[in-house]
Amino acid sequence: MSLLILNGSPRAPRSNSKRYAEAFCRYWRGTVETENLLRGDVNALCAKAGEADQVLLVFPLYADGLPTVLLSFLKDWTRSMGEKKPTVSVLINCGFYEPEQNRVAVEMVRLFCKQTGCPFGSVLAIGSGEAILDTPFRFLVRRKLRKLAGAMAHGRAVSLQCTMPISKGMFLRASTTYWTRYGQRFGRTAAELDTMEIEEGT
């Protein structure tokens, strides 16, 4: 069974989606090929997607929905889709704590499938996805990735989710530390990151 993984992240070559896709591949025993949608040859990507038995869309939640790069591709694919309809699965992550915040974006892919006749497959929705791979809780993600790969390999449709097993208060404190350190790498203080100004000064 051939699988095509499509990375729908706007920063595909250095994205968390790339890391999630790579981690998924450790548990996938069949043929797999991975492509970035960003700056890809749309016609070639659509042709490849049309030849695969399964397609796994890996992407981050963007403004409550699908990133533009993925949305554009799905529109193009709809127009060029042939007779063969691959099963489409979703591996989505968001930076928020709650994996449930990914639901609307997942439903958008489900609607795409309904409109194009592609079977909808499985879902893994990840919360705290910006940071979880760099924490001791990465094993939780790997466990779910293994389940996702197993379900897809056996043609079962599952809906999985995971996030950090900490309180929301702890998550808020951890995320504040995460972003403050992120800014420090560019010489920015926490107060500068916290500015109320928009497009005024630098």
Added chain:
Amino acid sequence: MNLLLTDRPLTVSLPEGWEMVDLSQQTIAPCLGCFGCWTKTPGRCVLRDDAVAIYPRIAKSSRVLYVSAVVFGGYDVPMKTILERAIPIQKPYIRLLDGETHHVQRDVAPKDADIVAYGADTQEERDLFRRLVERNAKNMNFTAVRVHYTTMDQLDETVGEVLAQ
């Protein structure tokens, strides 16, 4: 300030206090996902195209009217592109809102929002789009939001009615 963002040209009379931006006449690249607007130049996008004149106006507006085609239950590419490029108006930091984690807003006016959506032909797609807008309300500082479904043929009329309300 009141802002009308549309993904196609409209022939409508704007009431006093309203500005219109026709996204089809703007050059706006997709978000790079670089987090530069949060961590390198907070509040400023590193891409210096037409979006940098639009997201500050989104932030300042207390009434917004977004006009967009609907694709797969969400905004079509032009509207989605500017909404993604508007993340400089949020901080990287996270807060709890209604018990859920969301980004803290910078100097963003609370908004009374209307969304005029065309091209959503089925009830299923309309229901999904409404769910999306409800999610937007939390992340885009909407205090109230109404969705108006219409067709491309009726777009000017529907927008005119909403502006007259």
